Amino acid sequence: MNxxxxxxxxxxxxxxxxxIQGLLEQITESFSKACELLLSCQGRIVVxxxxxxxxxxxxxxxTLASTGTPAFYVHPADASHGDLGMIxxxxxxxAISHSGETLEILTLLPLLKDLGVQLxxxxxxxxxTLAREANVFIHTKITEEACPLGLAPTASTTAALxxxxxxxVAVLExxxxxxxxxxxxxxxxxxxxxxxxxxxxxxxTGDQIPVIHEQATVAEALLEMSAKRLGLTAVINNxxxxxxxxxxxxxxxxxxxxxxxxxxxxREVMTEGCKTITPEILAAEALDIMESFQITALLVxxxxxxxxxxxxxxxxxxxxxxxxx
Numbered sequence: 611m612n613x614x615x616x617x618x619x620x621x622x623x624x625x626x627x628x629x630i631q632g633l634l635e636q637i638t639e640s641f642s643k644a645c646e647l648l649l650s651c652q653g654r655i656v657v658x659x660x661x662x663x664x665x666x667x668x669x670x671x672x673t674l675a676s677t678g679t680p681a682f683y684v685h686p687a688d689a690s691h692g693d694l695g696m697i698x699x700x701x702x703x704x705a706i707s708h709s710g711e712t713l714e715i716l717t718l719l720p721l722l723k724d725l726g727v728q729l730x731x732x733x734x735x736x737x738x739t740l741a742r743e744a745n746v747f748i749h750t751k752i753t754e755e756a757c758p759l760g761l762a763p764t765a766s767t768t769a770a771l772x773x774x775x776x777x778x779v780a781v782l783e784x785x786x787x788x789x790x791x792x793x794x795x796x797x798x799x800x801x802x803x804x805x806x807x808x809x810x811x812x813x814x815t816g817d818q819i820p821v822i823h824e825q826a827t828v829a830e831a832l833l834e835m836s837a838k839r840l841g842l843t844a845v846i847n848n849x850x851x852x853x854x855x856x857x858x859x860x861x862x863x864x865x866x867x868x869x870x871x872x873x874x875x876x877r878e879v880m881t882e883g884c885k886t887i888t889p890e891i892l893a894a895e896a897l898d899i900m901e902s903f904q905i906t907a908l909l910v911x912x913x914x915x916x917x918x919x920x921x922x923x924x925x926x927x928x929x930x931x932x933x934x935x
Contacts, residue, residue: 622764625756629765630772636749637776644730644746648679648781653700655681658689660714662763663706663770670704670774677778678787686714694721704730706774708750708766710738719743732770748773809896810889812929813910813919821846821917824853824877828864831856831876844909844917845880852909852917854880886911889919897926 648655655674659667667683674681684693697703703722705715710733719740722729731744734751741747750773756764820838822831824845834843835856842857856876864871864879886909887896896908900923910919 622756625754626765626768629752629769632752633750633769633773633776636751636773640746640748641776641780644748644777645780645784647702647728647730647746648674648704648777649784651679651700651702653680653698653702655679655702655704656697657681657683657704657706658686658715658718659683659706660686660712662767663708663712666767666770666774667704667706669771670706670778673775673778674781677782678785679778679781686712686718689718690714694718697722697725697727699726702728702730704732704774704777705740705744706732706770707738707740708734708763708770710735710740712740715740732773734766734769807893807929807931808889809887809891809893809910809919809921812893812925813889813921814925815919819917819920820844822856822876823847824875824880826876827872828856828861828869828874828876828879829871832861832871835861840907840920840922842907844920845876846917850916852884852886852911852915853877854882855884855909856880884909887921888912893921893926893929893931896921897923897931900926 655671657667657671657674659665664683664685671681671683682696684696689697707715710731716739719729723743728746729744730746730748731740732748732750733740734749735741736747736749736751741749750766750769752765752769754760755762755766818838820834820840820843822834822843822845824847831843831845835841835858842855844852845854845856847853854877856879860879860881864874869879885899885903885905887899889910889912899908900906907920907922909917910921912918
């Protein structure tokens with residue numbers, strides 16, 4: 611192990627931790643006013659930043675957008691060449707510049723003022739032009755950069771990022787943003803699938819459902835089970851009502867009891883009172899039921915308690931669900 615590498619890494623982390631801890635002193639009335647501006651915005655939050663601050667700005671915009679506050683990032687240089695048209699008087703601008711003197715951002719300030727756009731500034735310099743011109747200024751000062759040359763933005767960008775997260779989360783909580791709201795903006799994510807995906811969207815229907823009459827023989831049931839490859843078959847009566855289920859486990863018990871498969875009637879050996887679900891329940895709930903009862907499939911009934919589908923654990927796994935969100 612190279613001790614110099616490790617010592618350098620530890621120093622960087624210590625410097626950045628110190629920068630983050632220093633932000634606690636900046637959670638003042640200005641922070642509260644910034645949250646109020648974000649929360650009351652009738653348009654979108656436009657986040658500006660150049661260079662490394664631009665990368666931080668883009669991340670903050672993404673965090674805001676995914677937590678209930680419509681936002682997007684605009685490159686300040688592009689704004690001066692036409693993209694300023696993306697900003698409307700109903701928007702709020704969140705500008706990030708450690709020096710507070712970034713020329714590309716300062717160029718936009720008179721234009722934003724003409725539009726009547728409220729400006730929130732994150733800067734490490736409280737006497738900077740950006741700080742003076744902002745409607746709300748949040749100080750993200752640091753004592754030093756983690757870069758030993760004091761040049762590469764390191765602790766300063768970390769401080770801006772953390773303050774951006776603090777703003778986003780504070781507004782999220784004030785907005786009453788829920789896990790369901792989060793899922794709607796992350797439909798392809800694991801949380802989105804757990805909170806949005808319903809059984810009706812993935813269940814097998816029609817000819818895919820293994821089903822057989824209660825007066826059929828076990829041999830006939832075995833053929834249906836083999837054809838549908840789900841390790842079970844639903845059992846119905848003359849009225850098409852579900853009366854039971856016959857599974858691989860039932861088959862093993864049938865064989866152990868020396869029943870003749872070609873003559874034994876299914877009604878005599880099936881399992882009654884099987885677990886069922888409705889098509890509108892969340893697929894994640896179906897998975898929880900399967901795991902709780904240690905079963906691999908569930909039959910789906912409609913409001914008349916008629917069999918309309920089946921879902922098994924492999925269907926849920928293929929849909930991207932797991933037992934942990």
